[in-house]
Amino acid sequence: MAQTNDSKASPYELYYNPFSICSLMVLYTLRVKGEPKSAADAVDPEERFIDIYTGEQMTESYLEKHPKGTVPALLAPSLGVKLIDSTDITKYLCDRYPSLVPAAHKQTIESLLEELHEISYVTISFKPEDRRTEGVMEAVREIMAQPDTSPRYREMLQVKLDGHQKRLQTFQDKNQSVASVEADSRRYLEKISQLLCSKHGGGQEHQEQTWIFGDEVGPTALDAHTVVFIARLLDAERAHLIPEDVLRYGKPKLESDAWLGITKGNPTLHTLWEKHQGQQKK
Ligand SMILES: N[C@@H](CCC(=O)N[C@@H](CS)C(=O)NCC(=O)O)C(=O)O
Known part of the structure; x- marks a missing residue:
């Protein structure tokens, strides 16, 4: 499902979901970014909705674009730009829009x-019974288990799974709890x-x-x-x-x-x- 804004043909595409805190951070940064350093620095991406609540982020075509299978992602293939983390996207915008970082x-x-x-954010956003991270990991494993999943697609899904596993591990290693994240x-x-x-x-x-x-x-x-x-x-x-x-x-x-x-x-x-x-x- 794709939704575009009315910008003229832009080399940039922003993959987002409106219920993703990191996507919203990038989208709102784009709305308040001010003037670019020069016309050539302008970043007015075509905004493309990714339904992370029906698994669109773990489809083969999305994983081809973005190995972690998350949103947001800012891509501009013709400029060699592939940014797959909200902080990296924000830094990229800050380099081009001076009022974002005086x-x-x-x-x-x-x-x-x-x-x-x-x-x-997951800890303060979801209740344990929502099983947000576990649900995503189970869905990835289910696709991997299907006999018609190609070896290449399975490999890409494994990368996504490893990313989630690593995040869970970091959470445990830091001994984090709801109370510590609230603090x-x-x-x-x-x-x-x-x-x-x-x-x-x-x-x-x-x-x-x-x-x-x-x-x-x-x-x-x-x-x-x-x-x-x-x-x-x-x-x-x-x-x-x-x-x-x-x-x-x-x-x-x-x-x-x-x-x-x-x-x-x-x-x-x-x-x-x-x-x-x-x-x-x-
Ligand atoms: N560190 C990344 C986090 C990206 C992330 O975890 N995005 C979540 C939404 S906030 C997502 O795509 N979840 C779906 C999934 O992991 O499959 C960033 O800052 O962009």
């Missing part, structure tokens, strides 16, 4: 983005709160209007990723992890045209979306 805040932005992406989230958002506070001296009145480094700086890559993280925590019923000033900062962005243009007003979590759909049918 020099004065570069170090802060880079180190906080790194910290944000260390957080296990990581709080620690991260506390730093955002401090930045907001240093900009506005703790006053409440302007925070709804502004960006982390202030209106004169405008949206940076840190804003783009943090706003999406806030949206996900809200959808995952984890509002208690968000400091009040950070919530006041985030909420208006989640009502903006840029955000609603991406989500169409849907939640960021597929499980929540399904629940809403079910309720509407009753």
